[in-house]
Amino acid sequence: MAKYLLLKHYRGAPAPVNDVCMDQWTPEEISAHMKYMHDFAARLEKTGEFVDGQALAPEGTWVRYDGEGRPPVTDGPFAETKDLIAGWMVIDVDSYERAVELAGELSAAPGAGGKPIHEWLELRPFLAAPPTITE
Amino acid sequence: MDEALLRSLTPGVLAVLVRRGADFAAAEDAVQDALVEAVRSWPGEQPRDAKGWLVTVAWRKFLDARRADTARRRREDLVDQEPAPGPAPAADDTLRLYFLCAHPSLTPSSAVALTLRAVGGLTTRQIAQAYLVPEATMAQRISRAKRTVSGVRFDRPGDVATVLRVLYLVFNEGYSGDVDLAAEAIRLTRQLAAVIDHPEVAGLLALMLLHHARRAARTAPDGSLVPLAEQDRTRWDTRAIAEGVGILQAALARDRLGEFQAQAAIAALHADARCAEETDWVQIVEWYDELVRLTDSPVVRLNRAVAVGEADGPRAGLAALAPLDAALPRHAAVAAYLHERDGDLTTAARLYAEAAHRAPDLAERDYLTRRAARLNARR
Numbered sequence: 001m002a003k004y005l006l007l008k009h010y011r012g013a014p015a016p017v018n019d020v021c022m023d024q025w026t027p028e029e030i031s032a033h034m035k036y037m038h039d040f041a042a043r044l045e046k047t048g049e050f051v052d053g054q055a056l057a058p059e060g061t062w063v064r065y066d067g068e069g070r071p072p073v074t075d076g077p078f079a080e081t082k083d084l085i086a087g088w089m090v091i092d093v094d095s096y097e098r099a100v101e102l103a104g105e106l107s108a109a110p111g112a113g114g115k116p117i118h119e120w121l122e123l124r125p126f127l128a129a130p131p132t133i134t135e
Numbered sequence: 136m137d138e139a140l141l142r143s144l145t146p147g148v149l150a151v152l153v154r155r156g157a158d159f160a161a162a163e164d165a166v167q168d169a170l171v172e173a174v175r176s177w178p179g180e181q182p183r184d185a186k187g188w189l190v191t192v193a194w195r196k197f198l199d200a201r202r203a204d205t206a207r208r209r210r211e212d213l214v215d216q217e218p219a220p221g222p223a224p225a226a227d228d229t230l231r232l233y234f235l236c237a238h239p240s241l242t243p244s245s246a247v248a249l250t251l252r253a254v255g256g257l258t259t260r261q262i263a264q265a266y267l268v269p270e271a272t273m274a275q276r277i278s279r280a281k282r283t284v285s286g287v288r289f290d291r292p293g294d295v296a297t298v299l300r301v302l303y304l305v306f307n308e309g310y311s312g313d314v315d316l317a318a319e320a321i322r323l324t325r326q327l328a329a330v331i332d333h334p335e336v337a338g339l340l341a342l343m344l345l346h347h348a349r350r351a352a353r354t355a356p357d358g359s360l361v362p363l364a365e366q367d368r369t370r371w372d373t374r375a376i377a378e379g380v381g382i383l384q385a386a387l388a389r390d391r392l393g394e395f396q397a398q399a400a401i402a403a404l405h406a407d408a409r410c411a412e413e414t415d416w417v418q419i420v421e422w423y424d425e426l427v428r429l430t431d432s433p434v435v436r437l438n439r440a441v442a443v444g445e446a447d448g449p450r451a452g453l454a455a456l457a458p459l460d461a462a463l464p465r466h467a468a469v470a471a472y473l474h475e476r477d478g479d480l481t482t483a484a485r486l487y488a489e490a491a492h493r494a495p496d497l498a499e500r501d502y503l504t505r506r507a508a509r510l511n512a513r514r
Contacts, residue, residue: 001244001266001308048245048276051268092268094242127497 003051003092004099006106007122010058012083017118018111025112033117036109044091044102053089060084090126099123140185141170145256148189150228157197159235160281163253165197172196229254230330237298238284245280246301247308251316252277254323261314298327299339299395306343317347328382337386338396344379345402348372360502364411376406397426416446433463441469449477467493468503475510484510 022030044050066073089106093099103123111117145166152162169192173185182188236250248266251257257265263273306320324340352366361367383399400422408414423439426432436459444452452473459466471486487507494500 001247003267045272046275046279048248048268048272048279050272092244092266092272094244127495127500129496129498 003126005124008086010084013120020112051090055087142256150232168196169193237301249280334386335393341379341383342399348375360498449473
């Protein structure tokens with residue numbers, strides 16, 4: 001078993017095929033998109049492959065330690081060009097192939113016109129504690 | 136209330152119900168009901184035959200549950216009228232449960248979860264904690280597994296190899312939460328060895344004991360990895376090693392070699408050396424040759440290259456490594472180590488960094504990154 005993180009991006013990822021900004025979708029299209037992802041998560045719960053998932057706000061702040069006794073440096077709320085994570089889901093699956101299959105399915109969430117957005121998702125394996133080492 | 140006793144009895148009780156023809160899921164529900172009943176009534180007076188008590192209550196619960204289903208009542212009444220089969224050796228029942236849980240129709244993760252639940256008697260919460268997934272997710276995984284094997288009948292012996300693979304998977308998961316899966320795997324393999332006479336079961340048990348014996352020395356207090364050669368051998372569990380070696384020798388004497396026995400033999404040779412320099416690498420290479428013959432797996436060939444490098448020098452090791460696919464897990468790490476020993480520190484540092492990048496877990500990545508950094512700093 002291996003855990004993978006599926007990352008959705010606000011920006012920073014390559015443009016999806018069906019590239020229409022969400023604020024230009026109809027409310028029904030947005031509902032359909034949300035329902036798709038909700039159903040996806042519910043199905044993975046049933047297959048025993050779901051671990052966790054959350055949506056994230058588009059506002060992100062970069063923070064950095066700036067030395068003893070000094071306040072941390074932040075770049076303010078105006079992130080212009082950086083990659084921003086829109087949400088994530090953690091799955092626990094039998095194989096890399098299964099993780100790719102599920103990510104592909106999630107990427108097909110419907111967007112404008114009810115058509116799949118073909119969004120790029122990032123798939124990252126978790127680094128875990130070491131198993132038995134066969135020296 | 137003796138929780139350990141209940142846990143040890145649970146699989147046997149479940150097995151009896153399954154043998155009597157109860158559907159797996161229904162049998163499990165009935166056993167759970169019987170356990171609740173036991174927790175309630177045993178503090179007063181614990182029955183002399185605890186298992187017999189549990190079987191009787193669980194079977195009654197099972198029949199009650201089926202009778203409650205009015206649509207099925209007539210059919211169930213017929214089942215009820217059948218005389219209960221007489222006592223059968225508990226060994227056969229437990230074995231049946233092992234084979235059921237390792238059924239080929241289950242994915243490896245489902246087989247592992249079901250085995251821990253049904254044979255190990257762990258709670259769903261304990262299994263979920265050990266695998267770091269939500270309890271609801273693990274509950275679904277287990278009930279899917281139960282559905283998959285419901286209706287599977289056992290009229291012929293199953294494949295022991297599949298059962299052993301599942302137990303080895305459990306062992307390799309290590310531990311987290313309040314259940315040590317390695318210890319649990321050893322406990323289950325011991326049980327299996329008690330009910331089935333098979334040299335490879337003994338081989339796997341020996342292999343687990345020998346690996347487990349080195350666990351305390353394998354990681355430093357800060358969690359970082361300590362390679363075999365640098366391990367403090369006084370921290371190895373000599374009792375587990377002695378037991379593992381004894382089991383292995385008895386298995387080897389039967390002259391039916393399998394891959395677990397061969398792997399255990401290699402582990403035993405490592406355990407036998409008082410210090411790394413005393414390791415009998417020549418004999419280890421011979422066992423790797425046996426393993427290659429038995430499995431012909433590229434990973435085994437990779438490990439063999441390490442042993443050849445120790446027995447005949449790094450150049451020989453690199454020659455053994457040359458025909459192997461560089462995409463194999465740990466290939467870069469092995470190549471880095473052999474180049475380092477051969478004195479080519481530049482290549483070694485580059486390969487350590489590459490290996491770190493591809494490491495499957497945190498401790499290994501840290502270890503390899505440090506090796507690369509150490510060589511880079513020296514140049």
